[in-house]
Amino acid sequence: MSEPSKPQGRKFQLPEHLKVYQNVWVIVEQERGIVHSVSLELLGEARKLADKLGVEVGAVVLGAEGPDLNRICGDAISYGADIVYKVTDPVLADYRTDPYCRVMTDVVNTFKPEIVLLGATTLGRDLAGAIATTLVTGLTADCTELDIYLDNRSLAATRPTFGGTLLCTIQTLAYRPQMATVRPRVMAMPERDDSRTGRVQEVYPNLQEESVVTKVLNFIADREQNEAQLAFADIIVSGGKGLGKVENLKLVFDLAKVLGGEVGVTRPLVQAGWAGNDRQVGQTGKTVRPKLYIAAGISGAIQHRVGMEKSDLILAINTDPNATIFDFAHLGLVGDALTILPALTDAFGRRLSVNRMAG
Amino acid sequence: MHIVVCIKQVPDSAQIRIHPVTNTIMRQGVPAIINPFDLFSLEEALRLKDKVGARVTVLTMGPPMAEASLRKALSLGADDAVLLTDRKFAGSDTLATSYALTSAIQKLAEEQPVDIVFCGKQTVDGDTAQVGPGIATRLGFEQLTYITKIEDLNLASKEIVVQRRSEGGVQVLKTKLPCMITMLEGTNTIRFGKMDDMFRAARYELKTWSRDFTGAEEAKVGLKGSPTVVSKVFVPKPRAEKAVMIQADGTSPDALAAAALDAIFAAQPKLADDLLARAAAGL
Numbered sequence: 001m002s003e004p005s006k007p008q009g010r011k012f013q014l015p016e017h018l019k020v021y022q023n024v025w026v027i028v029e030q031e032r033g034i035v036h037s038v039s040l041e042l043l044g045e046a047r048k049l050a051d052k053l054g055v056e057v058g059a060v061v062l063g064a065e066g067p068d069l070n071r072i073c074g075d076a077i078s079y080g081a082d083i084v085y086k087v088t089d090p091v092l093a094d095y096r097t098d099p100y101c102r103v104m105t106d107v108v109n110t111f112k113p114e115i116v117l118l119g120a121t122t123l124g125r126d127l128a129g130a131i132a133t134t135l136v137t138g139l140t141a142d143c144t145e146l147d148i149y150l151d152n153r154s155l156a157a158t159r160p161t162f163g164g165t166l167l168c169t170i171q172t173l174a175y176r177p178q179m180a181t182v183r184p185r186v187m188a189m190p191e192r193d194d195s196r197t198g199r200v201q202e203v204y205p206n207l208q209e210e211s212v213v214t215k216v217l218n219f220i221a222d223r224e225q226n227e228a229q230l231a232f233a234d235i236i237v238s239g240g241k242g243l244g245k246v247e248n249l250k251l252v253f254d255l256a257k258v259l260g261g262e263v264g265v266t267r268p269l270v271q272a273g274w275a276g277n278d279r280q281v282g283q284t285g286k287t288v289r290p291k292l293y294i295a296a297g298i299s300g301a302i303q304h305r306v307g308m309e310k311s312d313l314i315l316a317i318n319t320d321p322n323a324t325i326f327d328f329a330h331l332g333l334v335g336d337a338l339t340i341l342p343a344l345t346d347a348f349g350r351r352l353s354v355n356r357m358a359g
Numbered sequence: 360m361h362i363v364v365c366i367k368q369v370p371d372s373a374q375i376r377i378h379p380v381t382n383t384i385m386r387q388g389v390p391a392i393i394n395p396f397d398l399f400s401l402e403e404a405l406r407l408k409d410k411v412g413a414r415v416t417v418l419t420m421g422p423p424m425a426e427a428s429l430r431k432a433l434s435l436g437a438d439d440a441v442l443l444t445d446r447k448f449a450g451s452d453t454l455a456t457s458y459a460l461t462s463a464i465q466k467l468a469e470e471q472p473v474d475i476v477f478c479g480k481q482t483v484d485g486d487t488a489q490v491g492p493g494i495a496t497r498l499g500f501e502q503l504t505y506i507t508k509i510e511d512l513n514l515a516s517k518e519i520v521v522q523r524r525s526e527g528g529v530q531v532l533k534t535k536l537p538c539m540i541t542m543l544e545g546t547n548t549i550r551f552g553k554m555d556d557m558f559r560a561a562r563y564e565l566k567t568w569s570r571d572f573t574g575a576e577e578a579k580v581g582l583k584g585s586p587t588v589v590s591k592v593f594v595p596k597p598r599a600e601k602a603v604m605i606q607a608d609g610t611s612p613d614a615l616a617a618a619a620l621d622a623i624f625a626a627q628p629k630l631a632d633d634l635l636a637r638a639a640a641g642l
Contacts, residue, residue: 010583029526036526095525096532097492097502122525126504129492133457138586141487161592162484169591214501214534217520221528234633260637277544284486291630292623302595313627315619316602326604327597331622333605335615343616351620352638 011174021176024050025058025113033068038119040079044190047080052148056082064093077198091207094216101130120181138172139179144306160283164303185287235261236290242297246274251341282307296337300325360413362404364477366397368428369484393428396479398549399542433560434552445570452585457493462575476539495539504541
């Protein structure tokens with residue numbers, strides 16, 4: 001795990017002709033007029049990277065011409081973009097891989113950004129994998145941290161590796177653009193600033209619907225929004241393997257209910273079938289940033305940590321005083337979650353009901 | 360119809376351990392399995408075979424030991440298996456991997472044109488979800504990721520209708536073969552193999568293909584063909600301050616819980632106000 005090997009014939013220097021690539025881009029994800037929050041989070045992150053490099057932030061907004069798209073272009077500027085590439089065509093009304101990939105390939109080749117960021121959503125991952133192939137460049141998925149190495153102006157993209165047991169930093173040194181995807185909620189939402197100004201560059205790709213093989217027949221909107229609730233919950237109580245058996249997950253639900261919070265679980269619990277993966281917190285589940293995160297019977301594996309370490313306050317309950325989770329929790333309680341959880345439920349219940357009577 | 364299912368042999372990630380002193384991966388004794396996400400795609404391919412008839416070829420790139428995963432797939436009902444193995448492929452990132460796999464799929468297509476390529480949604484060791492889209496893009500196949508259901512497949516018109524998970528809902532897409540499909544997890548359950556398939560799998564003479572055989576260019580595979588460079592592998596640092604450990608008189612759960620409450624409310628007074636306000640409002 002020390003220095004990476006440097007085989008002969010491998011390029012680590014940026015070729016001269018790629019040095020014209022400049023600016024940090026975010027591909028803004030919008031579907032049916034709604035911008036995915038991860039795109040705004042990425043604009044905040046792009047702003048930081050661009051400021052380090054002394055370059056501009058570009059936002060690419062694709063879709064069919066209309067008031068929604070104009071509003072989204074304005075939003076992109078308010079959240080940090082200096083220039084918005086507004087790419088409009090009726091063919092781009094709904095997301096489909098092929099036309100989006102063709103257009104993005106052309107737009108990147110024309111305007112030459114050095115960094116391109118996308119949300120690690122179903123759309124972002126689908127598109128990123130395709131355009132990294134057409135552009136023949138490096139793409140790093142699900143980054144948990146982005147930074148710039150100023151000595152060679154390269155993007156340092158950090159993500160969990162080996163099934164979430166270690167972190168690694170990945171770079172694309174000799175190719176441009178450098179691409180990365182980031183999961184929702186990993187980066188902080190920037191403050192909206194309506195006094196910011198920026199330019200809009202209109203792009204008309206002039207696509208032909210007949211040239212697109214895939215047709216969208218229908219869109220069935222979800223009725224339940226469980227996932228969104230977990231990702232944006234203020235209070236989350238999560239359980240791990242330390243709970244012992246599936247019946248004990250009820251103790252987690254009980255405490256979450258008293259607190260008006262959501263329930264999360266670790267990956268091993270999902271793999272054991274105790275809960276659906278819409279409740280999984282971690283690298284391959286949801287990233288959360290609640291005000292209070294209570295981790296019960298969770299050891300603190302890296303793949304879980306990266307999904308919750310940005311919580312405002314973390315209380316960890318574990319029988320093992322040397323558990324890794326105490327390295328990054330704010331509050332630690334050495335004890336058996338099976339007895340502590342009901343005691344916490346009682347204590348919160350009493351404290352809160354006393355106040356209700358008083359109020 | 361010819362279906363190719365790309366699978367990957369991965370370490371059972373639930374059993375990976377880190378050496379406490381050297382912080383390196385302890386691979387010894389970790390069992391290798393077929394990437395769990397690939398099984399949903401393999402099952403869907405086998406269902407299409409049952410329904411409309413197809414030859415199902417499983418393809419993997421990896422070290423010779425990946426043979427075990429191919430035999431497993433054969434025992435579940437796949438017809439043919441190809442092991443793409445060459446030391447030149449070592450160190451390939453997702454771009455180089457999709458290139459190498461595509462060269463093998465093109466080789467397979469020389470025998471019988473390929474109508475559908477199935478890939479796993481992502482692997483459990485790399486978690487990138489990039490190889491499937493890479494293959495689709497290289498082959499010029501329609502790309503259908505996060506599929507929850509194949510509604511209809513018409514071999515005469517080569518049309519396929521699928522449901523695709525997207526943010527906030529499901530897209531119903533109609534497209535034409537050839538296409539590349541990744542199935543969402545939980546959309547089906549992998550079958551048990553039949554006895555005669557298990558015998559066949561054990562006796563099957565595996566096709567072992569090298570880089571030379573598929574014609575993949577040396578400069579585009581392995582570390583040389585990989586734009587991404589791993590510059591650092593590390594264990595994250597603990598927070599500067601360790602967790603404040605909650606103590607109480609005695610070790611009764613109730614005393615510890617009360618102390619925990621006080622600590623939470625002391626650290627987050629605003630949270631306490633919010634909770635109390637909510638409780639007072641009877642929520």
